[in-house]
Amino acid sequence: MIRIAIPNKGRLHEPTMSIFKDAGLPISGGAESRILFAKTTDPEIHILFARAADIPEYVQDGAADVGITGMDLITERGANVESLLDLKFGKASLVLAVPEDSVLQKAQDLEGKKVATEFPEITYQYFKNLGVTVEIIKVSGACEMTPHVGIADAIVDISSSGTTLLINHLKAIDTVFSSTVHLIANKKSLKEKDKILDIKTALESVLNAKNKRYLMMNVPEAALQTVKEVLPGMSGPTVMKVESSRSSKESFLAVHSVVDADLIFTLVNKLKKVGARDILVVPIERIMP
Ligand SMILES: Nc1ncnc2c1ncn2[C@@H]1O[C@H](COP(=O)(O)OP(=O)(O)OP(=O)(O)O)[C@@H](O)[C@H]1O
Numbered sequence: 001m002i003r004i005a006i007p008n009k010g011r012l013h014e015p016t017m018s019i020f021k022d023a024g025l026p027i028s029g030g031a032e033s034r035i036l037f038a039k040t041t042d043p044e045i046h047i048l049f050a051r052a053a054d055i056p057e058y059v060q061d062g063a064a065d066v067g068i069t070g071m072d073l074i075t076e077r078g079a080n081v082e083s084l085l086d087l088k089f090g091k092a093s094l095v096l097a098v099p100e101d102s103v104l105q106k107a108q109d110l111e112g113k114k115v116a117t118e119f120p121e122i123t124y125q126y127f128k129n130l131g132v133t134v135e136i137i138k139v140s141g142a143c144e145m146t147p148h149v150g151i152a153d154a155i156v157d158i159s160s161s162g163t164t165l166l167i168n169h170l171k172a173i174d175t176v177f178s179s180t181v182h183l184i185a186n187k188k189s190l191k192e193k194d195k196i197l198d199i200k201t202a203l204e205s206v207l208n209a210k211n212k213r214y215l216m217m218n219v220p221e222a223a224l225q226t227v228k229e230v231l232p233g234m235s236g237p238t239v240m241k242v243e244s245s246r247s248s249k250e251s252f253l254a255v256h257s258v259v260d261a262d263l264i265f266t267l268v269n270k271l272k273k274v275g276a277r278d279i280l281v282v283p284i285e286r287i288m289p
């Protein structure tokens with residue numbers, strides 16, 4: 001049996017449930033349902049719902065074979081786990097921030113000063129690497145208030161849109177750590193349970209397909225070469241004969257290709273100009289190379 005720990009609530013819950021659904025492993029539970037265990041369509045794969053911050057330890061200690069959580073939380077806890085895949089969501093930066101009117105402009109200016117943070121390990125390592133000595137004040141949240149009440153001169157805290165810093169009259173002066181959500185595995189489980197790599201492959205196939213679209217069109221045979229020159233190469237397009245019911249003498253070919261989603265707008269206009277018609281653009285659920 002393989003147990004996967006996923007965030008039970010908060011900003012990582014939904015995107016995690018969604019990528020498992022797209023990967024063919026729909027999960028029910030967590031969030032409002034408050035169910036903390038669940039099965040999947042694969043009887044060998046069970047789900048454990050947990051707080052994102054606890055998942056690194058659960059995976060390190062083997063309570064879960066696999067986990068999904070942020071690299072900042074994994075690094076802060078120094079969890080001895082294997083990262084199998086960057087899932088590319090949950091993007092956030094840990095930034096060094098000071099009051100907006102502060103004279104402190106760079107990390108070196110913090111020598112001998114106080115820094116409040118929810119991430120003491122990452123903060124310690126950051127200043128150590130710079131050869132700067134600071135006093136680290138561990139807080140469990142609402143870090144942004146500390147420089148305004150004399151608890152600290154600066155903070156190291158998560159920033160994504162930057163709104164929280166702005167409304168708390170703080171400004172970032174450096175990026176300490178960039179985080180995204182990763183698929184991690186217990187090192188012993190990884191050696192003993194091959195199925196863990198099947199889970200990685202399934203999630204990876206969803207990521208591979210995210211920015212791709214499947215393009216289908218009918219092309220007059222005479223225009224095929226021109227159309228192929230317009231189509232970007234992933235691998236050559238698939239070309240099939242169309243048993244057209246059209247009365248026209250012209251014979252048509254069906255051309256199919258996988259293209260980047262952000263090329264679609266210009267590509268469709270170019271293809272129409274060189275004679276393609278009946279153009280269909282469909283999303284792709286998974287791509288397994
Ligand atoms: N404002 C944010 N924007 C983007 N990602 C964030 C933000 N805050 C936290 N994260 C990321 O989400 C992950 C989980 O963060 P956290 O443990 O704070 O849970 P949460 O989803 O914010 O729930 P809550 O804060 O309500 O407990 C972390 O890896 C962190 O990097």
Ligand SMILES: O=P(O)(O)OC[C@H]1O[C@H](OP(=O)(O)OP(=O)(O)O)[C@H](O)[C@@H]1O
Nearest residue numbers: 141142157158159160161162163164165
């Ligand atoms: O740059 P922004 O988009 O404003 O996001 C940054 C805020 O997001 C997180 O708080 P969250 O909303 O998770 O609340 P929390 O402090 O309870 O975790 C983090 O602690 C920051 O305060």
Ligand SMILES: [Mg+2]
Nearest residue numbers: 010011141158
């Ligand atoms: Mg939070």
